[in-house]
Amino acid sequence: xxxxxxxxxxxxxxxxxxxxGAIQPHGRLLVLDPSARHPxxxxxxxTAPALEAALARLHSGTAATLAPGAAPVxxxxxxxxxxxxxxxxxxxxxxxxxxxEFEPAFPTDGNDAPIYSLTRVFLPRLQGADSxxxxxxxxxxxxxxxxxxxxxxxxxxxxxxxxQVLAEDTDPGYDSYAGHHFPADDIPxxxxxxxxxxxxxxxxxxxxxxxxxxxxxxxLAPADIxxxxxxxxxxxxxxxxxxxxxxxxxxxxxxxxxxGRLWGLISCxxxxxxxxxxxxxxxxxxxxxxxxxxxQSKQATSQVTERLALRQHTLDIVAHLADxxxxxxxxxxxxxxxxxxxxxxxxxxxxxxxxSVGDVPPDGAIKDLANWVAGLGVEVFHSHQxxxxxxxxxxxxxxxAGVLAVSISQVHRHVILWFRPEIVKTVTWAGNPRKNTLAxxxxxxxxxxxESWQESIRGxxxxxxxxxxxxAGELRQALIGIVLRRAEEFAEVAH
Ligand code: BLA
Numbered sequence: 377x378x379x380x381x382x383x384x385x386x387x388x389x390x391x392x393x394x395x396x397g398a399i400q401p402h403g404r405l406l407v408l409d410p411s412a413r414h415p416x417x418x419x420x421x422x423t424a425p426a427l428e429a430a431l432a433r434l435h436s437g438t439a440a441t442l443a444p445g446a447a448p449v450x451x452x453x454x455x456x457x458x459x460x461x462x463x464x465x466x467x468x469x470x471x472x473x474x475x476x477e478f479e480p481a482f483p484t485d486g487n488d489a490p491i492y493s494l495t496r497v498f499l500p501r502l503q504g505a506d507s508x509x510x511x512x513x514x515x516x517x518x519x520x521x522x523x524x525x526x527x528x529x530x531x532x533x534x535x536x537x538x539x540q541v542l543a544e545d546t547d548p549g550y551d552s553y554a555g556h557h558f559p560a561d562d563i564p565x566x567x568x569x570x571x572x573x574x575x576x577x578x579x580x581x582x583x584x585x586x587x588x589x590x591x592x593x594x595x596l597a598p599a600d601i602x603x604x605x606x607x608x609x610x611x612x613x614x615x616x617x618x619x620x621x622x623x624x625x626x627x628x629x630x631x632x633x634x635x636g637r638l639w640g641l642i643s644c645x646x647x648x649x650x651x652x653x654x655x656x657x658x659x660x661x662x663x664x665x666x667x668x669x670x671x672q673s674k675q676a677t678s679q680v681t682e683r684l685a686l687r688q689h690t691l692d693i694v695a696h697l698a699d700x701x702x703x704x705x706x707x708x709x710x711x712x713x714x715x716x717x718x719x720x721x722x723x724x725x726x727x728x729x730x731x732s733v734g735d736v737p738p739d740g741a742i743k744d745l746a747n748w749v750a751g752l753g754v755e756v757f758h759s760h761q762x763x764x765x766x767x768x769x770x771x772x773x774x775x776x777a778g779v780l781a782v783s784i785s786q787v788h789r790h791v792i793l794w795f796r797p798e799i800v801k802t803v804t805w806a807g808n809p810r811k812n813t814l815a816x817x818x819x820x821x822x823x824x825x826x827e828s829w830q831e832s833i834r835g836x837x838x839x840x841x842x843x844x845x846x847x848a849g850e851l852r853q854a855l856i857g858i859v860l861r862r863a864e865e866f867a868e869v870a871h
Contacts, residue, residue: 385812387820389564391612397598398586398610400579402651404463404478405589405608406430407601412474416593417601419608426456434476442469448605450654453481464654470602477608482653490522490659494666502670508532511674512543515642515667520545522659523628523652525644529553530632530667532640536560537568539640549647551623556828559809562618568638571631574605576661578628581649582619586610607657618822619645626650630664634672642667679843686847689716694854702862704784704855705731707792716851717780717844719794726790736795737774744768746791749781756849757781760796760839778837780844782852784859792855794848796837805829 399405399419407417412434448468455462463478498518505511512530520528529544537560541553589598603609624645632640692712700706707713707724708731721734725746730739749757758780759765769775778796811823
């Protein structure tokens with residue numbers, strides 16, 4: 377689906393979310409030079425004795441061996457003097473600094489730590505799922521059980537970056553978003569880039585007041601402190617408003633990263649503020665990784681299966697061409713031509729001749745399209761929204777929305793085309809995506825309602841899969857071979 381972008385949301389993409397100069401108030405942060413000897417900044421919520429105790433312990437040299445960019449390492453649970461507070465302490469390096477985060481610690485779970493049940497119970501269950509939606513459902517349910525959030529959803533991004541909810545598990549009293557779409561602009565580009573690097577974030581209370589960083593080193597500004605990997609990083613005010621508008625006071629999300637790309641997210645919501653401790657967080661991150669691996673392997677398997685089936689079609693097509701001449705006009709009589717890529721119509725064009733089968737536009741329109749495809753200079757052309765890519769299609773009511781085409785010859789206009797009809801889709805958005813507003817102060821406010829909002833999407837067909845496009849290229853090679861052989865035979869006869 378194409379979500380309308382209105383008003384201009386470019387400001388969302390420009391917000392420097394890695395360097396907000398503040399943290400969320402449920403924890404504390406210390407920033408030191410890489411040798412861990414000199415503090416350079418701290419969150420503005422330390423008591424003097426706690427700060428002194430923390431620095432003394434860090435100076436004893438615990439964390440000086442970390443590599444920049446690596447994931448945070450745990451320094452264990454620390455208590456400070458008389459105060460009965462206990463903190464889960466972790467450290468990581470940025471290019472310039474050592475960051476030490478202090479998060480509220482919960483009693484440890486020992487052998488009952490949530491992470492163990494994932495491998496013992498959940499992974500075998502995942503392995504038994506028969507589809508990606510099945511995997512997503514298991515993950516939503518397990519994530520809800522692990523985290524205790526009121527609603528957990530698994531959603532997947534399409535090529536345009538819009539998310540669709542594949543599965544959810546909710547407590548009573550939570551709206552359902554199953555099947556809903558969320559427009560790409562809900563999560564701007566720089567946030568997606570960050571979520572590929574850092575797979576976990578939580579926002580404990582959408583009403584929180586950020587705690588600013590206080591700088592000890594006068595040569596630094598708060599924005600010089602890179603919080604990309606910090607769990608406590610303060611998040612965008614626009615996003616906090618979004619959460620509040622949705623009635624979500626706490627959120628947590630885990631990236632689903634496949635082959636270096638953000639495939640989707642597991643997103644959890646609660647109507648009340650909520651914070652989960654380190655051992656549950658690690659389990660949630662692990663769940664995200666297990667899910668990503670299983671999705672990746674399902675996708676790989678189904679691509680192989682699809683390719684094999686398509687290849688069988690191409691073999692059938694080629695086998696039927698034994699008696700064909702160099703025009704390949706016989707193709708239009710081969711029933712498998714239509715089965716290839718589940719087309720609803722197909723055509724062979726050579727110079728002024730058109731042979732077609734199934735649902736096709738008038739010959740003249742086919743010839744014009746073939747001409748245009750031949751002129752593109754590509755071996756395989758495909759579109760599932762032809763009117764977007766080929767302007768003349770807009771004026772032709774009979775034009776199909778989907779076209780896959782291969783160009784056989786540079787000398788002749790010689791093109792094979794497959795067509796797919798328009799499918800009018802009804803997309804259910806979580807709230808009208810056009811309802812973001814630009815305030816007088818230049819700030820963008822997310823939409824206020826997330827109630828189902830339906831839109832008809834016209835002009836698109838079912839998309840051509842990567843396997844269909846790839847195998848069309850293989851078929852093209854085979855057809856070129858046949859055409860060349862016919863040309864040679866013809867040359868011999870002529871001698
Ligand atoms: C971030 N937006 C996010 C995040 C999610 C969403 C999941 C990641 C942070 C988190 O884990 O909460 C959006 N939340 C969703 C979606 C669902 C959900 C799609 O629960 C689906 C169920 N957002 C806007 C507008 C702007 C905007 C108009 O709607 C711009 C002004 C910005 N969203 C925005 C920014 C971030 C964000 C800047 C990054 C927050 C950060 O990590 O600092």
